[in-house]
Structures are given as structure tokens and as C-alpha cells.
Amino acid sequence: MASRMALQLGPHELQHVFSFLEARDLLRAAQVNKVWNEVSMANELWRQLCLRRWAPCKALPVVLGTQTWRQYYFCRSELEFRVKSGRPQDFICKAISGHTGTIDQLAYVSPHEYRFDEKARSVVCTVSSDCTVRAWDLQEGTEIWSSPVQPAPLVNLVAYPQLQLVVTVDTQGLIRGWNTDTGSEWAFFSLPTSCFSMEACDHPEGSFLLVACAEGNLYTMTVPQLQVVSRVATFPHTPVSLTCSPDKQWVLVSAQDSDLGPKAFYTQPLLHPSEDRLPASATLPIRLSSRACWAPEEAARLMVTHRDDSGVHLVITTFELKANKSRDRVSILAQQLASFPLPDTMTPHLMQGHGSQVILLTSGSELVLFNIHGLQLLAFQDHQRPITSVWVDPDRVITAALDLSLCVYVWNKENTSPILKSCYHLLGGSHRWASGFTHVKSDSRSIAGVEARSTGTSILRSYCYKVQLG
Helix, strand or coil: CHHHHHHHCCHHHHHHHHCCCCHHHHHHHCCCCHHHHHHHCCHHHHHHHHHHHHCCCCCCCCCCCCCCHHHHHHHHHHHHHHHHHCCHHHEEEEEECCCCCCEEEEEECCCCCCCCCCCCCCEEEEEECCCCEEEEECCCCEEEEECCCCCCCEEEEEEEHHHCEEEEEECCCEEEEEECCCCCEEEEEECCCCEEEEEEEEECCEEEEEEEECCCEEEEEECCCCCEEEEEECCCCCCEEEEECCCCCEEEEEECCCCCCCEEEEHHHHHCCECCECCCEEECCCEEEEEEEECCCCCCEEEEEEECCCCCCEEEEEEEEEEEECCCCEEEEEEEEEEEECCCCCCCCEEEEECCCEEEEEECCEEEEEECCCCEEEEECCCCCCEEEEEECCCEEEEEECCCEEEEEEECCCCCCCCEEEEEEEECCCCCCEEEEEEEEECCCEEEEEEEECCCCEEEEEEEECCCCC
């Protein structure tokens, strides 16, 4: 009787019932009869499935393009399977050359990485000691454009994919903005001294550029115009580094190995400076800091590596930042949440955060995971030589090393142990011609590694996942 009643339901009633099903159940329902098949193909049903599965994670935007929601669901599911499996047949690997110097930094500039129609592609920009910035199509393994040779070697870049903009800086402090589609120059600004750190800030009020120069000043600039909004003296005549919080509401300014504690600035006063008041900041009660990272799933949780009071042992301390706003001023509170000493055998040189509790450290060829209270969760020794770069996103961790390999790890999202699983290696070129990987970055469809050559140059190696476009 129940089956007869189900068969008598109209299309609207069926679609309401089907809205509670998962994908495999919808596929089974499509085999019952012609009416059920037509209803199970409804775009709205597959839209709900996509949004339930992927929209809650802000790092994984849903961009439909010219596909149906059903096509999008299967393309993205196929991609996730290939990312986890790492079979040789899942990749297209290319060696991409063009720079005549070393590549010092790279960034993805593709505006919609989770797109699977005919416009889907992965594009990166690189800067090099050969005084050029270049854009590359990783799937095709080709150069899209190259800038004219600049007056000095380029050492850093940041990307604004939605604005089709990449910003570079050279060894003399000359900042330039470039259109990522055409390579044409948009604007430039010359710092009085060299640049030590640069961060893209996609703030709710708009996109900005944060720059720290050798004289210890923090510049806030509009993009793409590169006009100075504010300039703040942070650590006078001291090179500093910057790191922005995931929500871009905070920026940490650190003086490397200084007795002065790092300063946490609230970004809103940097964007709207007052003539009679310095931007709100708080100095963290630590000294000799060396590394810092943010917890991606927390608004303002900061983990900092520093020396203890004796100046001998390394410690990681976690702070929660809060901004108390009144009518005419903002005050900053840095509350310590946890602190723990690192083993004396560890000398961490790279540090990243995951979720709200996990800290990833690299020491030599080892990757180690702690929680913020000091419990060691996992340790991996999958490389034969030191790790040079690490990429962390909500799905994966990728490490690059001087042994000419990339190691890919996948997060276990089912809250079971282990929380991170070592999955597979990707190999570079011949040890006869290359000295190892120096950088690694990734988007949803590809991995890009910079391979240093024994000739003093660098090439790109791309590993693109094969996905049938809808």
C-alpha cells in the first residue's frame, strides 16, 4: 500500500520527499519510473545537496558556472576522490620553465577554483630574480604572459583573485600592481626602504594591502590604486614581519628575535586613521618571538613561538584577541589561553594552524602536530631531507622538501583518529639537475611546486587532478 501511495504522489509532493534524500538515494529513486526519474533530476534538489555538503565551509565556495547543480555535484565529488586516492592515473604532471633566475614566490590568481565548466583553469603568478613577474596556466603547462624586465629583482607577491590583481615588490621597495589576465600594469608605489613583509587584506570594507618596510613602518594602501591610507611606526628601524587573521580584522607585527613583544593591531583603525590618536594595538607579553600563525576556524586566536623568561627554551603560547569598542575609541585585550614548552630536540622553522586547536610544525625533515595545550597528536617523517615549505587547507596538508618530493596528507573529517593521514608522494625531476623543492601552493584542482635547479634557476612543476568537466 505504501508503495502504491508513493507512486500516486504528484511531482511537487515527490520533490518535497526527495529533498530529504542523499545523492545515492536520489540515484536509486531515478530508476523507479519516468516520473521519479524526471523529479530526481530537478536542479533545486541537487542545489540543496551541494549547499548542504560544501557551502558551510567558507574556504570552499560553490561557483556553478554553466553547469547544472547535478553536474557540479558529481564533478566535485570526483575531484575529492582523486585528491584522496593519489593514483598516478589521477594526475597530469608538467615541468614548466621560462624564468632565467630563481623563483622567489608564487600565488594562485584563479578567481573560481571550484568551477568545472569550460572556463575552469588553475593560474599562478611567480616572481623571480630575473626581474620579471609571469603568469602560468598549470593545466596547459604554458606561460600566459610575462612582464617587462624590472629595474631590480622581484622578491614577493600577493594576489587578489576576485580583482584580477597581483601585487609585487622588488629588492628596492618598488611596489607594482598587475592585471592577472593581461599582465598590464595598474599602479605603483615606491617605499623609502626595502620591504620585509606584505599581506593582502580582503577586509569587509574593501581590499587593502599591508606592507612592512625595513624602517619598521606599517603601511596600509588601497588596491588597485596603491594609495597610502595610513603609516604607523611599529618597531622603529627594525625589520618586521606581518601575518593577518583569517577574517582580516587583525594583523600581528613582529620584530624578529627582539626583546620587544609582537604587536597586535585591529585593522579597522588602520583603514580609518585618526589625526590625534594612534591605531589601537596590544603588545603581547612575550619576548624573542620567532614564528606565529592563526587558528583558521577562530576569529582571533593566535599561536606564537617564543623563548621563555630564561631565553633558553622554546615555548608556544596561544592568545585570544578582543576589541572593546566605545563611541570614540577601541581598546585591545590579549588573553592567554594556553602555553607549553617544545621538546629541546625540536627547532621549528615553519608553523601553521588548523581548525581551532591544532598547530603544525616542521623541524628538519619532520612534520609534527600538537594541540594548543602541548599534547603531541602526530609526527611524520616522510621526507629524507629538510622540509622547505608547507601548505595547509581544510582538506589537505602538502609538504615540499629538498629530497625533490611533495608529501600529500588528508584531514580526517569524521573526528576519528588519526586526524591527519599520510596518503602519497609526488616526485620532482632528476637529482642530477635539481636540488629540491623550495615552495608549494595548491588549489582545488592542482598542486604547484617550485623546483630549484643546479644551474641557479627555478622551474614550476604542476600536478593537476583529472576531472571530467560537466
